[in-house]
Amino acid sequence: MTAPILFRDVRIFDGSGRGLFPGEVRVVGNRIDTVAEGDARLDDNGTQVIDGHGMTLMPGLVEGHAHLTWPSSVERVVNTMKLPLEEHLLVTAQNARITLDYGFTSAYSAGSLGERFEVALRDMIDAGFLPGPRLRASALEKGAEGVMGVPEGHDATHDRDIAGLRRYVADMKALGCDTIKFLMSSDEGFAPGGAQILMYSEEESQAIGEAAREHDIWLACHAQAAEAVKRACRAGFRAIYHCTYADEEALDMLEARKHEVFTAPAPGLLYARVHDAQSFGIGEAEAKRMGAVSGLELMAEVYPKMRKRGIRVLPGGDYGFPYNPVGRNARDLQLFVDLLGFSPIEALVAATRHGGELMALEVGEIKRGKLADLLLIAGDPTADVSILQDKARIPLVMKDGGLHRYEVGQRERSFDIIGRGSI
Ligand SMILES: [Zn+2]
Secondary structure, three states: OOOOEEEEEEEEOOOOOOOOEEEEEEEEOOEEEEEEEOOOOOOOOOOEEEEOOOOEEEEOEEEEEEOOOOOOEOOEOOOOOOOOHHHHHHHHHHHHHHHHHOOEEEEEEOOEOOOOHHHHHHHHHHOOOOOOOEEEOEEEEEOOOOHHHOOOOOOOOOOOOHHHHHHHHHHHHHHOOOEEEEEOEOOOOOOOOHHHOEOOOHHHHHHHHHHHHHHOOEEEEEEOOHHHHHHHHHHOOOEEEEOOOOOHHHHHHHHHOOOOOEEEOOHHHHHHHHHOOHHHOOOHHHHHHOOHHHHHHHHHHHHHHHHHOOOEEOOOOOOOEOOEOEOOOOHHHHHHHHHOOOOHHHHHHHHOHHHHHHHOOOOOOOOOOOEOOEEEEOOOOOOOHHHHHOHHHOOEEEEOOEEEEEOHHHHHHHHHHHHHHOO
């Protein structure tokens, strides 16, 4: 067994919502063994000491709406969503490593472009053969290809009768998926007016929900129209993404299920279409046509209400486009602060503690007994969440007690300056 690791001279953000406090943290095996506060010193006998030089120690981030199979990343632009299977699976594995490099130690999938890609990838990561975040693996994103511009890859290979839907849910459980993603509504990005087009009837939604409960598998959905959100709530969906057009009744239904439901708006894609996609052929008019401008405005109305109602809203989502690449996911925390009315600490809690609840794993908090997924950050993210977008300011990424990235020793001089300079 490797020696316990002791983090010394760190300021701790523990994921609970309280501000930074000085302390020390000891990791034994893959768990957090002790958290000492203030001037208390832990015994360093027999431990590997990591001197944080006053940096922030925080829980690993959770990407609440991940698409590791969407090909583009900060390392490479891929101008298609569909690659030959072999390349696609390998790019997906690369994206998993990039996601972890950037401090996301967990990822909850919101749909895959390969039927067993994420199941196979999750098992390879869990066995320690490939680097990547803890992964809740999804089946394909299901909808109805060709309806209201729904693109290729969202094909309904399941039969669209009740028995076929039930069989599909059972089959995905048998494949080893943790979650299944349905397009409960189409999207403005697929075709103008698409957000209001419902893809599954009440009866179909209920059948999907019942089958999922029977087979013990989670349900996630893309839901733009208010009625899509309501249908997903009534059917017992666990992750309900976007909710852009949620009305008061939809918000009431989400609030009534706030202990079991999670949402993620995924503002990053819309933001990128408005601000970062010109060189990819999406100008102002196109961004408007795709509903990106109105979508951001609606989110800015809906999500502050959700937060006030205590509905768990998670950052992340829809990274993997050339203009919104995997690796840029932490930008969502800044968008939560700038656009959705979250304080920096609220955005951090959403990406850590609430993320851990979404994963249903003992992650997302620095607390005795929790799994040791930890980041060292040069600077104070509770004052400025934008620093999380800079990989150079995340010199250490620990997952499950193991050091995935550890660049403190080589670069501690410069980090020392950044870390202390921003106190
Ligand atoms: Zn998505």
